[in-house]
Amino acid sequence: ETGVTQTPRHLVMGMTNKKSLKCEQHLGHNAMYWYKQSAKKPLELMFVYNFKEQTENNSVPSRFSPECPNSSHLFLHLHTLQPEDSALYLCASRGEGPYGYTFGSGTRLTVV
Amino acid sequence: DAKTTQPTSMDCAEGRAANLPCNHSTISGNEYVYWYRQIHSQGPQYIIHGLKNNETNEMASLIITEDRKSSTLILPHATLRDTAVYYCIVRFDNAGNMLTFGGGTRLMVKP
Numbered sequence: 001e002t003g004v005t006q007t008p009r010h011l012v013m014g015m016t017n018k019k020s021l022k023c024e025q026h027l028g029h030n031a032m033y034w035y036k037q038s039a040k041k042p043l044e045l046m047f048v049y050n051f052k053e054q055t056e057n058n059s060v061p062s063r064f065s066p067e068c069p070n071s072s073h074l075f076l077h078l079h080t081l082q083p084e085d086s087a088l089y090l091c092a093s094r095g096e097g098p099y100g101y102t103f104g105s106g107t108r109l110t111v112v
Numbered sequence: 113d114a115k116t117t118q119p120t121s122m123d124c125a126e127g128r129a130a131n132l133p134c135n136h137s138t139i140s141g142n143e144y145v146y147w148y149r150q151i152h153s154q155g156p157q158y159i160i161h162g163l164k165n166n167e168t169n170e171m172a173s174l175i176i177t178e179d180r181k182s183s184t185l186i187l188p189h190a191t192l193r194d195t196a197v198y199y200c201i202v203r204f205d206n207a208g209n210m211l212t213f214g215g216g217t218r219l220m221v222k223p
Contacts, residue, residue: 002155033209043156043213056209090155100146100158101210108153 003027006091006104014112015081021107023074023091032074033101034066035090043090049074081111116200121218124194130187132217134200137181143204145176147185148213149196156199156213159185190221 004025013019023032034046048056049068063085065077074091088108092101117135124130136145147159160167160174162183167174173186187194199216 002157004155006155031209042215045209045211048207048209055207056205058211088153092155100148100161101156102158103155105155106153 002102002104004091004093004102004104006089006107008107009105010108010110012110012112013078013081015083017081018077018079020078021076021089021091021109023076023104025072025091025093025102025104027093027095027102029093029095029102030071031094032068032071033092033094034074034076035092036087037090037106038087047076078109081109083111086110116202116214118198118200118215118217120215121220123220123222124187124190126192126221126223127189130190130194130219130221132185132187132198132200132219133182134184135182136200136202139180139202141180143202145174145180145183146201146210147172147174148199148201149194150199150216151196159198190219192221192223195219195221 007022030051032049036044036046045058046060047066052068052071063080067075088106090106091104094101144161144163146161148156150156160169160172162174162176176183197216197218199213204210
């Protein structure tokens with residue numbers, strides 16, 4: 001365990017479904033992130049939250065909707081996804097200073 | 113916007129030192145070098161970071177050249193569990209957010 005917990009680990013959903021990914025950290029970090037990692041593509045930043053406020057939306061389609069109710073929890077709400085959205089979705093957190101990111105184990109999403 | 117260049121893959125014998133190079137010739141003076149690794153289908157794991165001086169922790173050592181244009185991650189006694197993709201990162205936006213990882217080096221530790 002890294003200190004960042006993601007659930008579920010695996011998710012299969014149809015294109016008309018609505019689902020949510022959850023991320024939780026109790027490291028006292030103030031910044032939380034969603035990243036997407038597709039097969040054979042580099043990691044891509046999706047959303048950034050600092051002190052619960054969204055500070056960056058990296059041109060992500062509106063079918064992905066983030067929510068950060070407090071500094072320990074981060075959600076990614078999914079609706080009407082496409083098969084090309086199938087990927088590993090990673091949550092990360094970071095504290096103050098030039099320290100590294102702590103990643104969760106990811107949610108492997110398959111859209112059918 | 114500093115970018116990195118790493119070999120696509122490397123092999124290492126179990127018990128030997130693994131030396132993973134990274135070129136970052138456009139790095140600016142205040143940018144840190146970070147190393148992560150990712151074991152198949154898991155989240156990336158932070159290994160080490162440095163600015164100018166060489167660094168060592170319980171996982172690895174980081175050697176940064178004096179001109180800071182390249183660095184080497186050293187795993188002193190590689191084990192089979194060190195088989196992973198290793199990423200060298202210097203690319204952050206103005207707010208300090210890590211944007212992407214790049215291709216990385218696939219290290220295969222062999223018995």
